[in-house]
Amino acid sequence: MGVDKLFEIKSLSKSFIKGKTEVSIFSNLNMDINQGDFLAIMGPSGSGKTTLLNLIGGIDKPTQGTVLYRGRQYHDTTEAELSAWRAQHVGFVFQSFNLMPMLSAAGNVELPLLLRQLTRSQRREKVMAALELVGLVDRKGHKPNEMSGGQNQRVAVARAIVGDPDILLCDEPTGNLDRETATQVLDILRLLNQEFKKTIIMVTHDPLAAQYAKHRVELDKGMIVNKEVVVAKDAVVTQEATAIKEDTAGMSGELVAEKGVVT
Amino acid sequence: MSMFIRQIGAITLMNLKTIPSRFWETLVILISIAVVIAVLQVFLAMNSGFSATVESSGSEDLAIILRNGSQSELNSSFTPEVVNILRNAPGIARMEGLPEISAELYVIVNGTKRAGGDKVNLPLRGIDLEGVALRDNLALLEGRMFTPGKNEIVVGQAAVKQFSGLDLNSEIKLGRNLWKVVGIFGGKGSVFDSELWADAKTVQSQFNRAGSVQLLRVRLENPGAISSIQTFIAEDDRLNAEVFTEAEYFKQQASGTADFLFYLGWPLAIIMALGTLAGSLNAMYSAVSQRAGDIATLRAIGFNGWAIFGATMLESVLYAIVGGLAGIVIAYYMVDGIVASTLGGRNFTQIVFDFTLSPTVILNGVGLAIAIGVLGGLLPALRAARLPITKAFNLNL
């Protein structure tokens, strides 16, 4: 029914060299992410959530396997091409905001626009629109250390969306926020997903955040142990993924995960 | 391309905004670059001032005749017979039938610096009034010319300023006898400004030089006439002499000292620059690792690694240029108006000159500063550009 696969993760393995031993984070991971999805990646600390997000965003390279973006391999292109691809298609929201401390809110939000052919006034306009969306127009001149965590995270969201990317990659976007501000940020993400048709991939271990997603996938010990389709905000259908080879296509048609192998 | 430059510009601005958090580190780098450049500037200013003084003293219309191979008038000597033969050489200008020629001798006498009281060698030139006439741009500024046959000297204005006991009307012991200062002469930045002049015959008798002279200075009929003198000398076996235009002669004389200043200044500056280079390399490395998280964020957003390289280089070069310009200004205030004297090349006598921060000198300083900036920035900038993004995030955590 015309659902486009945005990312296809195929037999993806990632390991790090620690001292003399190779430590596997995950191996043989398979998963499709469809356009327009709002996917929550969950799992305990150290399970490789951030690593997976970084791989999808092209700021890390697979040890083995591939990730396809709209059917194309992109990890083996040059650094410059990857940068250009990210500038065009990807917005990052980092767990610890990663705002430039010396720039104002507007200055931070403007950064991705510096990578576009835009005039100063066009940039200004877009910056104001993004700040408007996250409700921070009145803080445009404030530097990160003059704002609260929730405000900083909203600036980070504005920065991620200002260039109108198709994909938002969010790493624990509510990790540092209290409930109320977390809800504000999540509402913005839902708006972006539903109204602006952004594909959102969000790493979180916050159950509240997970309820905003359309799908959830749970990583543990290097494998996808659980995948769920979120039917409504508080009604969740759970399906064990550890029963390998089970046909998940019938259920969602959108999210396919297979058991990975820990080495 | 323009976007690439915009990236560099934006990143450089961000980097410069972090200076307050690395204020002292940055200041130390600026100061050390400033010191290096200031040292270089002082030496090169000496070199250029010295060369300018010596070169402006020489004329193309005058020729100097020395004994063959003597290299400077100090080692040269002519007997009266040889001088008489040379008087008849073709190519020498004549006035009222007489050749315009000055037979001069040159002795070293002791002097004392006004500042510090150091003993120095001063040149005392024995000269005829004809010889005085062969210095076109010199004039008597005070007092009168010496009287032939008397123990009287006239003193160059630079010598009066630098060395004690040479004031007008004072008496000074030179050799075994007292001499009276009867006049002060001067010309625009000339080597003669550092000399003492007296009557040639009196100097010959007071310093036991029985009739011999060291150098002939002649006016040429025209600047090309020097070849006639050369031919004349070559064809006469009794003459063992060589001839130069005055300009050429001074240039030769000065080259030793000028080279010395040049080849002392540059190595000294380069050795100091190496120290500074290590310092600025270190500072840039620490700046880059301090910003690793920011750099990674920019890269994740889509900034180009080479833009980060360019911005880091630009930052390093900007520091170097600011430090270098400060060094030039410091050097300017240090040497502006300072008159120095130094051993005048092969003559081992004092030549007085101004420091000159000429455009070439300044360009050399700016050039060295930029070189320090480029070399100091290169490796840190490469590290910044190639920083694996995920690693940088981990560093930041």
Ligand SMILES: Nc1ncnc2c1ncn2[C@@H]1O[C@H](COP(=O)(O)OP(=O)(O)OP(=O)(O)O)[C@@H](O)[C@H]1O
């Ligand atoms: N550059 C690296 N070098 C070596 N090991 C790394 C590197 N990056 C991550 N790891 C390791 O890989 C594992 C997974 O890390 P990752 O950050 O993906 O986990 P996570 O699921 O995001 O955890 P958290 O919930 O704490 O953020 C961890 O054990 C981590 O120490």
Ligand SMILES: [Mg+2]
């Ligand atoms: Mg993480």
